[in-house]
Amino acid sequence: MIHIEIDEISKTFGATSALHPVSLAIPSGALVALLGPSGSGKTTLLRILGGLEYPTSGRVLFDGQDATGLTVQERRAGFVFQSYALFRHMTVFENIAYGLRARPRRSRPSNPEIARRVARLLDLIQLPYIGARYPNQLSGGQRQRVALARALAIEPRMLLLDEPFGALDAQVRKELRQGLREIHDTTGLTSIFVTHDQAEAMELADVVVVMSMGRIEQIGKPSEIRARPKTDFVREFISV
Amino acid sequence: MSSAYPTLTARRFRPVTQEAPLVRVALIAFVILVLVVLLFAPLIAVFVEALAKGWLAAIESLAHPDARSAIWLTLTVAAISVPLNAVFGIAAAWAIAKFDFRGKALLITLIDLPFSVSPVVAGLCMVLLFGANSLMGGWLVAQGFPIVFALPGIVLATMFVTFPFVARELIPVMIEQGRAEEEAALTLGASGWRTFLTVTLPNIRWALLYGVLLCNARAMGEFGAVAVVSGKIRGQTATMPITIEMLYNEYLSVAAFSLAAVLAGLALVTLTLKTLLEWRHADQLAATHRH
Numbered sequence: 001m002i003h004i005e006i007d008e009i010s011k012t013f014g015a016t017s018a019l020h021p022v023s024l025a026i027p028s029g030a031l032v033a034l035l036g037p038s039g040s041g042k043t044t045l046l047r048i049l050g051g052l053e054y055p056t057s058g059r060v061l062f063d064g065q066d067a068t069g070l071t072v073q074e075r076r077a078g079f080v081f082q083s084y085a086l087f088r089h090m091t092v093f094e095n096i097a098y099g100l101r102a103r104p105r106r107s108r109p110s111n112p113e114i115a116r117r118v119a120r121l122l123d124l125i126q127l128p129y130i131g132a133r134y135p136n137q138l139s140g141g142q143r144q145r146v147a148l149a150r151a152l153a154i155e156p157r158m159l160l161l162d163e164p165f166g167a168l169d170a171q172v173r174k175e176l177r178q179g180l181r182e183i184h185d186t187t188g189l190t191s192i193f194v195t196h197d198q199a200e201a202m203e204l205a206d207v208v209v210v211m212s213m214g215r216i217e218q219i220g221k222p223s224e225i226r227a228r229p230k231t232d233f234v235r236e237f238i239s240v
Numbered sequence: 241m242s243s244a245y246p247t248l249t250a251r252r253f254r255p256v257t258q259e260a261p262l263v264r265v266a267l268i269a270f271v272i273l274v275l276v277v278l279l280f281a282p283l284i285a286v287f288v289e290a291l292a293k294g295w296l297a298a299i300e301s302l303a304h305p306d307a308r309s310a311i312w313l314t315l316t317v318a319a320i321s322v323p324l325n326a327v328f329g330i331a332a333a334w335a336i337a338k339f340d341f342r343g344k345a346l347l348i349t350l351i352d353l354p355f356s357v358s359p360v361v362a363g364l365c366m367v368l369l370f371g372a373n374s375l376m377g378g379w380l381v382a383q384g385f386p387i388v389f390a391l392p393g394i395v396l397a398t399m400f401v402t403f404p405f406v407a408r409e410l411i412p413v414m415i416e417q418g419r420a421e422e423e424a425a426l427t428l429g430a431s432g433w434r435t436f437l438t439v440t441l442p443n444i445r446w447a448l449l450y451g452v453l454l455c456n457a458r459a460m461g462e463f464g465a466v467a468v469v470s471g472k473i474r475g476q477t478a479t480m481p482i483t484i485e486m487l488y489n490e491y492l493s494v495a496a497f498s499l500a501a502v503l504a505g506l507a508l509v510t511l512t513l514k515t516l517l518e519w520r521h522a523d524q525l526a527a528t529h530r531h
Contacts (some may be wrong), residue, residue, distance in 0.1 A: 052423055072426045084456040085420035089442045098438075099428035154428055 003028040009058035016043040019214045032192045033201035036211035042194045051075040078151030078163040084143045086135040093131035099154035121149040141172040161193035263324035297522045300493035309475045310483035318459040329406025339415030361466025375398035397465035402455045409451030
């Protein structure tokens, strides 16, 4: 469980600025939603936390220590991508084992140990029998859960999810929301997910960060945001 | 009134994308005719001509030192230039498909250059750059390492002509696959090199195979550029296509066609190899939705 601080982070791509300096503190163990329309900078912020993008200015702190310069590998952030980015030429088992096999030899678990851990993760996502399948033989909901298991396999310090429910139909979406909540509560990992769906953010998150045009509009518990929207944008966005 | 309907009801049962039977048969027949005249008949003709005076004469002509030297030279040139172009092609396609940088459009144009420049012109450029009269070439000859009229020149000319094949095959596939899987591998702790070996390369292996096969076919068959650069020294710098032309011009038709049959045979072997691989790995092909 780590405590994440974002200190005056900004990001520009050429002439356009995706993020104006934003600051945010995320308490350890929280489930946080970055909520906003497309182009609000929420995905950019998530990618900066994961080390996939470097900020133009500002700092990221993990447990009070400067993590801005850490490479993506050093961050050990479990990242779930928007369309899951499962390795299509590998079985589900190999997908989940990938992060463990990529470790340097001295910290790499033995093969039986890897098999045990993958089996445990498959149990956690409630898909114990799909290890031998390929990603294109899975449904959308199953792919999402495999992506989650793959991210959890590296024993991450935090969980970052980019529109984890974006590619799913309404029914599956509802079921998997519950699934994510359960996995968050079992692992206790500080988790941040990006969404444009206010109902999803409000239902699932402990803390919601509403963003628009590269700025943070409001930070608060869902009930607070509902009761006292700070700006017109927030009021309109959550009333949809 | 009812007499107008029978044809309509009959038509309704045909899938909308299918033509009338007569049109279908005509189109199929036309395609078969074109294939036979353009592709199949010439191939058969080569083998028939090669064996016109029997197996013994054909094999004897291939055993001639000049023919053996030509076969050996062509295989050597392909063995050097194809792997090098595969590496360059992967590097270029990777840079173009996965990164944004200044001058990308220029690089793409440059990669296509060998397709638009006549091979003969390419050969002449090599002679100008590396010939004994040029600055660089003169120095290299003085060091005892001639480029033009020698193996290095033939390899360079072949590489120039076959450069686009691998890159052209890989770029669209790599663009379509995007960066997400590589990013996923990095977040899971894999190094850049490991990501390349375990994620990027397996995802492009089929496109790479096609690119390499095309590149190889062209490398073994290249005539124009090599004709200029090699100096056509019999038994030394004459590759198979060049030897075939020289033999044919000397009315040694059995020798010319025997060598041509070997060249065609090499192409058939690569095609068979490709088909076998596709057949054996059909499930993986389906899993990676490619071809």
